[in-house]
Amino acid sequence: MKFNTRAIHSHQEPDPVTGAVITPIYQTSTFVQEDAGVHKGYDYSRSGNPTRTVLEGVLAALEGGRHGFCFASGLGALTTLCMALFKPGDHLVVGDDVYGGTFRFLTKVYEKYGVTVDFVDMTDLANIKKAIRPETKMIYLETPTNPLLKLVDIDGAVSIAKEHNIPTCVDNTFASPYLQNPFDFGVDIILHSTTKYIGGHSDVVGGALILRDDTHRDAIKFHQNSIGATPDPFASWLTLRGVKTLGIRMETHSKNALHLARFLEAHAGVQDVIYPGLPSHPQHALAQKQMKNGYGGMITLRIKGGEAEARKFLKSVKYFALAESLGGVESLIEHPALMTHLSVDRAVREQLGITDNLVRLSVGIEDVEDLQADLENALKAVNSKALA
């Protein structure tokens, strides 16, 4: 089965009891047992729930992995992964501009438990090599990164990890399984915030871990249940609904974003545009290799001016809602320095390039003409104020 068929049918055979074409919402906390300890695979909905099982199966199928595990949020997936695999004294090599929440957990929470982390610029693979120590237990990366849309050569990172016999984990949230399958490059674990493209309708919060093989299955399963950051059945069901249109949504997100990136790049009010689909992106060739079906719906741009101009821009758009998160059908706009990456120290932000005139767009599936007109009007508003 190809991608769009898998999204709709994998693990989603009609209900054997009633014939229901759509997976039921098993909104139950507990399951009756035939005898003490004898049941049909489900005893309590934190340990396992039939609606969640279907979602876990279809996500594994979309990434080409063997096992899927779902969580109440993307961070629930991350924290469970860390607690399942690492212990005090371990060391991780992590990309230097990972999602703010990931950065906050690893620096402000996890370091108290004796795990150390080096954040490195992974666009240069030599930085990964240099950071590895005998106690390094994982290479953890995002590509494209958030919010600077830098790419990491997954193939190259995995080669380094293999030399040291350590696993690689990719947060594949920005690309989605439709655009990029890290397992193709030998990655061991894929993490998703399913809140974003996979759910796609901005109406559910969730996360997932997908495993390539059996190596970490028991550890993740044990910790998923022990830590308890599991999604409720209705959240699993809403995510399943979203998955069915993932392919057609990603096609439109990518098409709209490429169109707007070209438009913004040519606009006099814009200082620079970062989008992996533009030839001006320093890793455009790598994007062509790693992202087989398009370059995603995220665009980062710096408008001419500083924080005041950026704020004016945010206020002047009509269809782009000022909100965190991304990947929904509706377009969103945000200011990383003031919003998603506020938890990152200013000095670190500036070193990374998260400047005060940096704006991140999550391009939705609206008519692209409407979106372009909206951005054009907002840039005009910024400009007229600058002149006044």
Place this chain on the structure above:
Amino acid sequence: MSEQNPDRCAFEFSTVVLEEPGNDQRAVITPVYRTSIYKLTDVSDPFGKGYVYSRYGNPNVNGLEEKLARLEQGQHGYCFASGMAAITTFLLSLLGQGDHIICEKIVYGGTHHFLTRNLPEDFGVETTFVDLTDPNNLRTALRDNTKLLYLESPTNPTLEIVDITELSRIAHEHGLYVVIDNTFASPYLQNPIAFGADGVIHSMTKYIGGHSNEIGGCIVLKDDGPTIKGKPLSQRVREYQRILGGVMSPDTAWQMNQSIKTLPLRMAAHCQNALAVAQFLNGHPAVSGVIYPGLPSHPQHELAKKQMPKGFGGMVTAELHGGRPAVLDFLNRLPHPFSAAVSLGGVESLAFPAQSLYPLERQEDLENRGVTGSMVRLSIGIEAIGDLTRVLDETLKPLVPA
């Protein structure tokens, strides 16, 4: 709204579907207002304006009604618990004892049942069924008491196309109200009000809902409409919606609003896949005929291009050489990703024997209306097209005549 411009609507469609009408909160997505009652601030006129009781109005339902009205280029929208609730509420709002309807010769089974049994027996309203692919047949069926022209296009399950503009013109000359069940096309592919219809009905269960997970219906009216017993039709429909009580739940309205957001993408994918399936079946040795408005061989293909400028929908009807036994054998063996199931318009592909859609009708009557035993109705989903044609081919192979 008198100046209708389909192109203008097409440009904004994908943006309008994403709007969150009825949302005055900070959340990007409108909350589900799962409440039956509302605290009143002024009891001197409790039913004057604002929300009172959720059968009368609910933020999720009313927001969805406004959105549907915009998408169908009408002024008033009304949502219901099912397509049949929409159809029956509309007919009872407009018609009374002694009135007469002219209807297409074959329409959805539930509608057909209500028009042939319930309306004449319980309400004294009669219906004449005629072949409206020739608009002149409308004139010959007219009576002094004819009040309504009831259309579907494409029709179910024969996928005939009727000329909405011409039929509306003739109907209006004679003071008829023109309503069309636009379920098969969806508001993305066809806006009948732009072509002259007065009202549009949808089973929202199908393409509008699109995920086979909700039951619902709606009516959109172009304007206030004719005055009936002292009240404009638009007001009577609201009154009958509340009195008959077949209202949509807040949960369903919320779910529908979420589903509508991908309607343009889904319809584009349905159209692309259905055309490919129709072309594939057209040359298949086990298939004796294919009906799809997008095929040049379809008798109303030119009209379909005019009325459905963005695509021809996701429904394909095929006739098999082996007749009804072949159809039943084919459907019993047809594997995933197809399911043998009624309904249509979801992301997953479905198939069903066309005659079995009318369990209460005699086979002879169905044959006379063009619904043959050799017909299988396919609702083509948005799966990868290669997976669909592969299983169709494998299942048809044993049915190729020697």
